[in-house]
Amino acid sequence: MHRSAPRLTRILACAAVPVMLVVAGCSSDSDGKTPDKGAPQSSGGTSKEAPKDTTPSVAPAKYAELPEPCKAVTVKTIDELVPKAKSKAGTPSTSTDTDARGGCSWNGLVDKGLKGSQYRWLDVAFLRYESVDTLGSGEKRATESQAKEIAKLKATEGAKNVRDSVASGVGDQTTTVAYTLRKTGEDFVYATTVARTGNVLVILNYNGTGYAGAETPNDQKMMDGAVKATKDAVAAITAANK
Structure with a gap:
């Protein structure tokens, strides 16, 4: 052609x-005159945005404040559980972060002359947990810590007659562990309560012994005393956050 x-x-x-x-x-x-149909077509210059992270963050911690440890247990309770306390005002523990932890202790000796003496010790500790995305909510972290503390108490070296009891109506969850431990030639009866309320853990220890032939404290009474003082401490947390 x-x-x-x-x-x-x-x-x-x-x-x-x-x-x-x-x-x-x-x-x-x-x-x-005929356009190339095989040529790549322009997308108009728009680009897809990176997908947004829709993972929900952990719930905020319930409590932001801790009570003053030495004022967390009422004077009335101290008088009942620690007669003749050296200082009703208590002895505060040392803490480098008072927003997260704090504690206080009381002790006293009742001298009954020929009937011997009764010694009592009471201490309370507060541990507050913040919510952290990588670790979980404050409540979850406090619950995990509570389980570890109870396990440690039950495994106390040298402890005898170990038993535990759940205290209803005290915080969100409360367990008291009682046992007898030989110290300084005497049998000390311990009752330690581990209570959780929201993101705060309360560890309260109440112990005592009878000296010079005095009767050894009853473990149930020691457990009841520990629970009584723990109720004060839990109420103090609520009051501090109003």
Whole structure:
């Protein structure tokens, strides 16, 4: 078939360019009037946004404040559980972070002359847990710590007559562990309550012994005393956060 000169010139020119340019401008034999349907189409310059993280954060901690440890147990309770306390105001424990932890202790000796003496010790500790995305809510962390503390108490080295009891109506969850431990030649009876209220853990220890022939304290009475003081401490947490 006879080809016109202009058309033949265009075909020869296209044959001389690199192959990748041929695809763009020489794929049609219709004088450039038909667009290349195989060429990639522009998306308009828009790009997809990175998916947003929809993972919910942990719930905020319930309590932001701790009570003053030495004021957390009422004077009335101290008088009952620690007669003749050396200081009803208590002795505060040392803490480098009073927003997260604190404690106080009381002790006293009642001398009954020929009937011997009764010694009592009471201490309370507060541990507050913040909510942390990588660790869980404050409540979850306090619950985990509570389980560990109870397990440690039950495994106290040298402890005898170990038993535990759940105290209802004290915080969210409360367990008291009682046991007898031989110290300084006497049998000391311990009752330690581990209570959780929200994101705060209360560990309250009440112990005592009878000296010079005095009767050894009854473990149930010691447990009851520990629970009584723990109720004061839990109420103090609520009051501190009003």
